[in-house]
Amino acid sequence: MSYNIFHFSPDEIRDLTISTVAIALIFAWPGRGFLIFDDPTFFYRLIVAIIIVGSSFIFHELAHRTVARYFGAYSEFRAWFEGLVLALILKILVGFTFIAPGAVYIFKDYLTPRENGIIALSGPLSNVLLAILFYILSIFVPPFTLISSILHFGVYINLYLAAFNLLPIPPFDGSKVLSWNPIVWAVVSLPLFYWIFF
Template sequence: MFSERELRDLIISVFMIAFIFAYPHINLTYFLIALFTVGLGFIFHELMHREVARKFGAISEFRAWYEGLILGLILKIILGATFIAPGAVYIYKDYLTTEESGKIALAGPIANIILAAAFYILMIIANNYLLYMIGFLGYHINLFLAGFNLLPIPPFDGEKVLRWNPLIWAIVGIPLLIYVFFSIFF
């Protein structure tokens, strides 16, 4: 179940992130592909955080960070750099262990990795340009979202994963951060 506020924040965030990824390719087709691929990646990322937190007995709900969305838009337009900070799943529980917090944090990037794999398969089996572009953008956007979120600094997911298990963070995070470093101006 979604509250009215959570649903509104998710929808606004998806549209803003899609615009950030689509800019400067401002045409309807490219924007719709970005909307679909970013929408899936972002929604599944946040919902995985939410659902894993709920499995640990927490109350959790997504909240947009409008200042972060505006900052991302400005950075993309002025510098051409992709920066995504749309908000977060807020978790309410008396106490979360470091392990619970780490697993909740890792769930979002894992969702993006799974989606990236699915989009990669679509990209290699595509028999027309539109499907290829959906696969291509979905693959790259989801790897970017996974890697960016695994930055090992607060408030990103990577900080919580690193605190819980440095080895898991290194195995999952380092290759993705290398990818993000080389694609920051994607």
């Protein structure tokens, strides 16, 4: 059985919108505390973050959703509102960027480990591909310009989202990919972890 990959329920549109704005706020927030009141660039960074995060986060979730529907499962994104509040609190109190906005819920009697792993991997891979696209575009614009900064911001956000979601801890995507194929998980994840930590 297949499902229309272009169908969005009203609840799904609401949750995607709220999650996008919340994640953009987290990435735009200038570190710990309430420095936004002394930061005249915060509003502009927030607008850019909404545009970049909007593409990055939504493509990530839609990749999960589309691949799941390809395998005959019905799937919809649902926000984790408690996680969004926790992420905002962590950013304000300690300056840590924690991203757990929700998940694509999949409805099917049975998915093989391979299908489940591929569905999980599709989200982070979409972010890696977007990061590559932003990087390629940045090559063709003058350095140290507004457009260059926006494109590099797009590279950063997408690689961060990919790496964070590939952590091998349930319920993150990485745990499902690792259970399916540890070699695939390592090939995709380890370079991203190296980029973050080193």
